[in-house]
Amino acid sequence: MVSSHAVAETVAHATVRRLIALALRHGGSVALWRLPNATAPVLLLSLRPLHLSGLPPSLEPSAQAGFAFYPFQDSDTAEALLLPADAVLDLSAGQQLTLSHGLPAEAAAAVQRVLHDTTAPEELPWHVSPQPFPHTTDREAYEALVARGVAAIRAGEVTKVVSSRAARRPLPTGFDALGAFDALCRQHPRAFVSLVSAPQAGTWLGATPEILVEIDGAEFRTMALAGTQPITEEMTAQTAVWRQKDIEEQALVARYIVNCFKQLRLRDYDETGPRTVAAGNLLHLRTDFRVDLKRNRFPTLGTDMLRLLHPTSAVGGMPREAALSFLQRHEGYDRTYYSGFLGPVNLPTPGISRLFVNLRCMQLRPTEAILYAGTGLTAESDPSREWQETELKLRTVGSVLD
Numbered sequence: 513m514v515s516s517h518a519v520a521e522t523v524a525h526a527t528v529r530r531l532i533a534l535a536l537r538h539g540g541s542v543a544l545w546r547l548p549n550a551t552a553p554v555l556l557l558s559l560r561p562l563h564l565s566g567l568p569p570s571l572e573p574s575a576q577a578g579f580a581f582y583p584f585q586d587s588d589t590a591e592a593l594l595l596p597a598d599a600v601l602d603l604s605a606g607q608q609l610t611l612s613h614g615l616p617a618e619a620a621a622a623v624q625r626v627l628h629d630t631t632a633p634e635e636l637p638w639h640v641s642p643q644p645f646p647h648t649t650d651r652e653a654y655e656a657l658v659a660r661g662v663a664a665i666r667a668g669e670v671t672k673v674v675s676s677r678a679a680r681r682p683l684p685t686g687f688d689a690l691g692a693f694d695a696l697c698r699q700h701p702r703a704f705v706s707l708v709s710a711p712q713a714g715t716w717l718g719a720t721p722e723i724l725v726e727i728d729g730a731e732f733r734t735m736a737l738a739g740t741q742p743i744t745e746e747m748t749a750q751t752a753v754w755r756q757k758d759i760e761e762q763a764l765v766a767r768y769i770v771n772c773f774k775q776l777r778l779r780d781y782d783e784t785g786p787r788t789v790a791a792g793n794l795l796h797l798r799t800d801f802r803v804d805l806k807r808n809r810f811p812t813l814g815t816d817m818l819r820l821l822h823p824t825s826a827v828g829g830m831p832r833e834a835a836l837s838f839l840q841r842h843e844g845y846d847r848t849y850y851s852g853f854l855g856p857v858n859l860p861t862p863g864i865s866r867l868f869v870n871l872r873c874m875q876l877r878p879t880e881a882i883l884y885a886g887t888g889l890t891a892e893s894d895p896s897r898e899w900q901e902t903e904l905k906l907r908t909v910g911s912v913l914d
């Protein structure tokens with residue numbers, strides 16, 4: 513016998529598939545996401561051409577509602593995207609569908625038809641990035657990159673730099689992106705899990721632990737997340753002991769955030785931590801920052817902080833420009849959307865935006881996935897440990913390819 517819960521899930525699944533098929537077949541874009549600790553995902557369809565602003569999105573309540581998908585650095589190969597919220601289906605209990613007022617009548621009617629359709633949806637035509645496969649870095653080359661980073665730090669060229677690499681893995685036969693999304697939701701209840709497909713970007717799946725900027729009417733939030741070690745029987749979130757290298761690396765990220773507040777002359781913020789948090793098979797050090805927006809009248813704080821923070825020293829380095837220039841010269845591949853940011857803007861209502869750093873993610877191609885991971889380097893970094901750390905980070909999303 514099938515329980516009523518299972519029936520509801522199957523119905524939702526078929527509806528989600530049909531709606532995604534509708535958007536993809538018409539050259540539209542989709543974003544499916546599950547917020548940390550939420551029970552159900554949200555599906556957004558963009559049925560009109562995408563808005564390319566070049567700038568990080570504005571988070572003011574009057575700005576356009578949509579799903580931001582922003583690269584590490586805006587470029588010709590990775591454009592800053594805001595997927596307009598033409599149709600939004602909240603898959604929690606009520607399964608509420610919201611259609612944008614601006615949506616042409618035929619498109620709105622097509623969405624309604626799909627909702628009441630009962631035919632089984634066939635295979636989904638996910639978008640494939642027009643970019644060639646990135647160069648992948650093997651162990652020897654990655655360790656050489658780390659050694660170069662350490663030398664640059666010791667020479668005083670940078671204080672911290674976050675090196676990264678891409679890796680290719682075959683998709684298992686019968687791989688289903690929606691099934692993989694569900695598996696990530698189950699495995700990572702505290703992560704921001706997402707599946708995004710757009711003609712310009714291709715298709716991306718991830719489960720990130722890192723908030724970049726969250727804003728709702730009452731509060732602004734961000735975090736400094738850095739320092740990594742595997743969870744073992746002896747080393748859990750409760751018992752973790754951290755090396756000086758990790759403590760310093762995370763403190764730099766926290767200091768970077770405090771500096772952004774300083775630039776905006778904001779002094780009234782709460783800082784909690786650092787404390788140890790678990791993310792998949794890993795432990796990190798995290799400091800949470802909150803600003804009470806009732807006490808501080810600062811209507812542009814979300815937008816201003818987003819523009820100052822990205823890319824943070826958790827994914828680029830410090831000082832920012834010197835670290836980015838090092839990566840440009842030595843990393844040897846184009847990160848595109850890895851270590852960019854993503855998330856809903858002015859959704860479900862104006863004034864609520866939740867953006868996350870695009871980590872623990874992969875790009876899906878027809879028969880292969882491209883996985884990405886990086887590690888923050890300091891003067892004490894050991895190349896072979898940093899390689900191991902990227903291997904562990906790749907496993908977060910890599911588990912759905914096993």
Ligand SMILES: C=C(O[C@@H]1C=C(C(=O)O)C=C[C@H]1O)C(=O)O
Pocket residue numbers: 674676722737738739740796826827871872884885886887888889905
């Ligand atoms: C760069 C990544 O992660 C970032 C780097 C970390 C580190 O260097 O310890 C930890 C968390 C993230 O801020 C990644 O997951 O690819």
